[in-house]
Amino acid sequence: MNEVGGEYMLLNTSESKVSLNKVFRLSSSAAWLWEQLVDKDFTETEVVTLICSEYEVAEDVAKRDVNHLLDVWKNNGIIS
Numbered sequence: 001m002n003e004v005g006g007e008y009m010l011l012n013t014s015e016s017k018v019s020l021n022k023v024f025r026l027s028s029s030a031a032w033l034w035e036q037l038v039d040k041d042f043t044e045t046e047v048v049t050l051i052c053s054e055y056e057v058a059e060d061v062a063k064r065d066v067n068h069l070l071d072v073w074k075n076n077g078i079i080s
Contacts, residue, residue, distance in 0.1 A: 001026070001034050010034065010078060024076065029055065030069060044070060 002009050008031035010024040026034060029051075036050055044066055051062040073079045 001031060001038070003031075008034075022076070024078065033069070 008026040008028065010026060032054065033047070033050065037047065044063070047066045047070070048059060048062045051057060051066060052059055055062075057065075070079070
């Protein structure tokens, strides 16, 4: 993850060539979460627990948001 001009960016580097078409902008909370998870194995439940411990959010809302974010990251090759 890189911070450029106050914006958090991820590049999908899973392919042999880096494509600037695959740059993902992250919110500050998604960037925080990325920093907590990068290079670690984790479960969805662990991610929900992280979110709930850092932010004032109901568990069901955190679970829905985490599920969506992880799906986006998986579908775009950011995580496997």
